[in-house]
Amino acid sequence: MLSPDEAAAREHGAARGITRSATEQSGLEYRTVDTGARHQWRQGHGPIRATRYGQHTDAILSEIGCGGEEISRLREQKIIP
Numbered sequence: 001m002l003s004p005d006e007a008a009a010r011e012h013g014a015a016r017g018i019t020r021s022a023t024e025q026s027g028l029e030y031r032t033v034d035t036g037a038r039h040q041w042r043q044g045h046g047p048i049r050a051t052r053y054g055q056h057t058d059a060i061l062s063e064i065g066c067g068g069e070e071i072s073r074l075r076e077q078k079i080i081p
Contacts, residue, residue: 008032025052054081 002010008031013019020034057080061071074080 004033057081 007013008019010019013033014031018034019031021029022032023029058071061074061080066074071080
């Protein structure tokens with residue numbers, strides 16, 4: 001019986017498209033289980049990625065009326081990422 005980490009590291013899973021390489025925001029590279037769902041509209045595209053922490057912060061704050069200087073100030077005060 002293999003652990004999930006051991007199974008993901010095996011070449012067999014990569015060859016069958018069961019596992020894939022991934023990179024954390026910190027730059028750490030690892031292998032993980034790929035998404036099981038295969039959609040025709042996704043062919044030729046990379047894997048679906050989760051939203052990064054703070055990825056949409058500026059856009060959301062802009063939508064509610066915050067200006068660039070205000071967003072910068074919030075970031076300097078470590079209130080937002």
